[in-house]
Amino acid sequence: MKKISNVFYITIGLIILAVGYGVLASDSFETVTTNIKSFVSSSFGWYYMMLLSVLLVLSIFFIFSPFGKIRLGKDEDRPQFSTATWIAMLFSAGMGIGLVFYGAAEPLSHYAVSPATAEPNTDAAFKESLRQSFFHWGLHVWAMYGVVALSLAFFQFRKNEPGLISATLKPIFGKKMEGPWGILVDVLAVFATAFGVATSLGFGAVQINAGLNYLFGVTIGIKVQFIIIAIVTVLFIMSAWSGLSKGIKYLSNANLILALVLLAFVVILGPTLLIFNMFTDSIGGYLANLVQMSFRTAPLNAANREWLDSWTIFYWAWWISWAPFVSMFIARVSKGRTIREFMVGVLLAPTLLSAFWFTAFGTTAINIQREGIADLAKESTELVIFEMFHNMPWSFLISIIAVLLIASFFITSADSATFVLGMQSTYGSLTPPNNIKITWGVIQSAIALILLSVNGLNALQNTIIIAALPFSFIMLLMIVSLIKALKKEMKGIQRKKRL
Template identity: 65%
Template sequence: MKKVSNVFYITIALVVLFVLIGAIMPVRFEKVTTNLNAFISTNFGWYYMWLMIALIILSIFIILSPYGKIRLGKDNEKPEFSTPTWIAMLFSAGLGIGLVFYGAAEPLFHGFLDSPLSEAGTEQAFKEGLSLTYFHWGFHGWAMYGIVALSLAFFQFRKGERGLISSTLKPLFGDRMNGPFGIAIDVLATFATIFGVATSLGLGAMQINGGLNHLFGIDVSFASQFIIVAIVTVLFLVSSWSGLSKGIRYLSNTNMVVAILLFFGVLFIGPTMLILNMFTDTFGLYLQNIVQWSFRTAPLEGDNRGWVDSWTIFYWAWWISWAPFVGMFIARVSRGRTIREFMIGVMIVPTFIIAIWFATFGTTAGDIQNSGIDLTQYSTELITFNMYDQMSFSFILSTLSILLLMTFFITSADSATFVLGMQTTRGSLTPPNTVKTIMGLAQSAVALILLYVGGLTALQNTIIAAALPFSFVVILMMFSLFKALKQELKTIKRIPKKK
């Protein structure tokens, strides 16, 4: 434990305090998080909107600007991982469980249950439901990941700084980042990471439990979810001990294989031509409306502000809370790539993959809904499995989904454990197994407490609360990165080229 910093001890103390309060006063805890969620959504919804818009603009500017040719490392450095493996790793860490949890459910909710723009159940609402799902999972979120990851990778691999959030702010605050102010920033990032990942682990446990109930009749209960989290915790800790190049790399590639099998299974068993046509039509609708939806705060009484709070604001907060974890992980596996290659890979490739995934699952669910079978009557974690019941090879599809949830669960937690180890050992690229174990147990404990005190509602409330303080750090990172890139380009221009 010689490598650990004060960030480790402060964060663990805060997590222990949170877990004890949740265990001792679950009802009171849920009420407080609900009130906090309502306050933040009402008063800071506009702020989240502007922050995500600013990230999109900055990302596009960096891709098109001369800064894009700067390499994340030495000028002659080559990428550590192949492009397919790199994409698999950032995809698995950056999405994971949520993609399976909401794959069929979210487009179905937007199109047939609570449509914010058109009458629910109409053809227009069906298409808008898919497009709004792309909106929540597309360019905005990956711009958040991209800017945070780019900042970390640039300062760590180009400038030789430690792989810490606080190190990215040195152009603004200098050596003050080496003292208490820097510690506070890193504690904030670590705390947000634990809660962001714990939310996804909670979602994963809920849906794995739902799938096992659907297939084998296992009770949907906190006890079942406790056992699921315990088993998966052991598995991801074993994986984390094997290191980045083995455990996470192999798991990420496994994720992609299982995801591809499940995707093509649903694509070809489901209404294939309708899926392809809906994807083409609704992706165009997404691109056509992205600017308007980016500014949609629904300020008037008849604008359905509740929907914006429950979905858009929740997602923007989720992306923010995951940003320190995913950003640090993506930065770690992206050494040697140019900034332009990095930003295009992080923003565009995942958005396209996400859109075709949701189009496949959402269109299939919508088609079944239109046939007269009401899938909206089921809880979120059971919708996908009840959709499979109306398709051929339903048992195989359900089994693949549970397997994918398990591997995503392990990969996300494994990646987060590695990143938390880095954040609490002064940016070490090889954090001790003891630290990774403690951090892995911490995020699992938080996930269990959130499931215990209120299930999905508590998970969503906590995400929004945890994201707000870190969002201010993201703004500072944007200014710091732009200042550093500007100076780096001047330095490159002053260096004479070799003949």
């Protein structure tokens, strides 16, 4: 146990306090966190919009700047994973289960329930629904993940620093990051990761339960969700035990294959021509409106502002809270790639795949709604996709594939997080011991189960979004630190060339 850092023990203490509050005073916990979340959304929405936009501009800058030639590792290092496997890992860790959960439900909501600016159930709302879904899951998100992961990978593999968030701030604060201030930074990152993944475990269990209920009439309730989480926990711990090159690699590839199979079914059995036309039109609309959407805060329209708080600003805070986990994992699997190759891959591949996914699922759901075949808009989020399949050919087979994909994404996200939590708890070790990975796996599942049992997942989600605010300031410091280090690195490279 000598390898375990103080970050582990401090974070465990904070987790016990938060979960204890959620269990002993669940109503109070939800009320307090909801009020704080609302304050953060209304007061810092402009800041989140500016921050994510700056990160997107910075990502594009890295692609075209001289920094793009620098390799994330030594000059002789080459990528550990093939490009296809690498993209599969990015996709699985970064979006995963969310695409299945929201793939049909989000565009449908923007169309029929609460459009951003258009009238519900209109052609304008249809176009806007896909454009907004692209925006929430597209370039801005991956730019943020990319810049944070780039900073981690550069310091970890090029400068031989430990794989810790605190280590990326050394060019600014020096040795202070090896003391209490560094521990504080890393505790915040581990806390956000543990709770963020626990929330996803909870929501994933709910959706698998909904799928099993739809397919086989399995009862929806905490007992079934307990069994689902228990089975998944065993599977993702086994995967994490086997390491990056086996379990997580194979599962990520399986995820991508399953996702493409499900996507193909929806495209072929759904309104195929409409899907391709809407994709082409929506990509154009997304790019044409990107600047306006990036800075929209609706200061003079209370209804539009409420929508932004509920959707865009909520998403930006949610993605920021996931940045420590996702970015650490992306950095870990990206050794040997150049900055240009890294940023192009992280920015474009998941964005395009996500955009086509939302087009296929969203267009199919909206088409069913428009044609009056079924009223999908009245269904709960976790059931929309299964009710959509119910109104398509081969519905049972497609639903089975969807449940398998949810479970596969579920396992991959959890074991990726277990790996990252292990790194952060063992001074940034690239190969954390199995006992610490198992411990974190059990802790994540326990958090999900306890809070599911007291209906505390919404409060937990609020907590993570609140934690995003202080971490966003750390992200700004990471950017300054990275640029400072890259300038120094370029001077060293140029000096070598002159010799």
